[in-house]
Amino acid sequence: MPRKIRSERGELIKKRIFGEFGVFTFALPKIAEEVMPGQFVMLKIKDEKDPLLARPFSVFYAEDKVLELFVKRVGRTTTELFALNTGERVNFLGPLGNAFKNAGSSVVLIGGGSGVAPLNFYARKYGFGRFLIGFPSYLEGLFDIFPDGVDIVTEDGSFGKKGYPTDYLSGDEGIVYACGPLPMLRSLEKKRSKNLENTYVSLESMMGCGFGICAGCGVKKRKEEGYFRVCSDGPIFSFSRIAI
Ligand SMILES: Cc1cc2nc3c(=O)[nH]c(=O)nc-3n(C[C@H](O)[C@H](O)[C@H](O)COP(=O)(O)OP(=O)(O)OC[C@H]3O[C@@H](n4cnc5c(N)ncnc54)[C@H](O)[C@@H]3O)c2cc1C
Ligand code: FES
Structure with a gap:
């Protein structure tokens, strides 16, 4: 049965910056409770049209209604995230994608x-x-x-x-x-x-929607014609199935 994707506003409760990297801790009770290692969230800082699209981020850790992201500052969304103050809230969608099997x-x-x-x-x-x-x-x-x-x-x-x-x-x-x-x-x-x-x-990969609708995240199949959608078939793949 497909798992429910939740839309949730998360409050930034802690941030730690190390040069171009940062760890951002959000109070995000529903998503934090359900997310498994390997899954990701889509993050949109502002409701404005620019940047239009939310961006995908894997979950660095989640426990007790709190979720952490580990982010490299590279463009608009991540720069805005680094500038966010504790107490501010942003929009999340998740949990998305498959998880690592417990090996x-x-x-x-x-x-x-x-x-x-x-x-x-x-x-x-x-x-x-x-x-x-x-x-x-x-x-x-x-x-x-x-x-x-x-x-x-x-x-x-x-x-x-x-x-x-x-x-x-x-x-x-x-x-x-x-x-x-x-x-x-x-x-x-x-x-x-x-x-x-x-x-x-x-x-x-670059993504548009994050949940299988826009076809903006293809990765080539290794053994057959065609593409997988990284957001909904992945983001985790056996290397034997994909060609990068
Ligand atoms: C499943 C998944 C998990 C991820 N997890 C993390 C994570 O945990 N931490 C993390 O830091 N990042 C993660 N990323 C990467 C992150 O989503 C991107 O770096 C994101 O684009 C940053 O958003 P931005 O608005 O700051 O930068 P953007 O404006 O999106 O720009 C980011 C960089 O990509 C380039 N770029 C922009 N658009 C394109 C395009 N169409 N084609 C090629 N290059 C382009 C830009 O020039 C720039 O160098 C993840 C991506 C995926 C798919
Ligand atoms: S990002 Fe839209 S289909 Fe994958």
């Missing part, structure tokens, strides 16, 4: 930049075997927000291991869950070429 605490999680968000929710709810996160550089306080045992990788080596998180995979791991920028996913695809079936990626 237990031996799963390997690998996230790059804002792509760490859905994996953090999985890690905190179900546990993990390894949790590799990649960022360009050290940012004060940023790495303290992740669970104990996380493996930090910075491109410039200013903190943790040096390079990219995919450098630290052998390819022979069991189940891998990943989310991050396209270059990271392409490198993951090469590393895991013999294990694509067990490699699941959450895609951060």
Whole structure:
């Protein structure tokens, strides 16, 4: 049975900024109660027509009627979000999309930049075997927000291991869950070429509606003609089913 998509106004109750990244905590009782790791919400800051469309964000964590987003500032909506004051309210739609299956605490999680968000929710709810996160550089306080045992990788080596998180995979791991920028996913695809079936990626494509109506979020099917809709067929896919 399809789950109910809720429209809810959420009050910003806490914000923490780390350079171009931020964690935003909203009081959002209905969505927070139902959302599962891997699912996303559509966020619209203002009712105005510009920007017209809401934007998708994976849930970084949810518990006790409170929901957290981990956001990279890149454009209009995210800039407005960073400027929001506590006590202000914004519009949410969710929970949307599929969730990560609970594969237990031996799963390997690998996230790059804002792509760490859905994996953090999985890690905190179900546990993990390894949790590799990649960022360009050290940012004060940023790495303290992740669970104990996380493996930090910075491109410039200013903190943790040096390079990219995919450098630290052998390819022979069991189940891998990943989310991050396209270059990271392409490198993951090469590393895991013999294990694509067990490699699941959450895609951060451009979206219009977020729930299957506009056809604005296609990803090519790997084995057959045609496209999946990232919003309603995903955002999580086995790498063996999609071509990026
Ligand atoms: C399922 C899902 C989960 C996501 N989760 C997160 C998350 O947890 N945290 C997070 O920070 N981000 C996440 N994203 C990405 C986020 O939705 C985008 O970065 C969003 O566009 C930001 O909105 P904006 O208005 O600030 O920027 P926008 O104005 O949308 O611009 C963002 C960037 O995209 C470029 N751009 C704009 N339109 C297009 C287009 N049509 N084609 C190609 N490029 C374009 C712009 O030049 C700019 O660099 C997620 C995306 C998806 C689909
Ligand atoms: S975003 Fe509209 S169909 Fe996917």
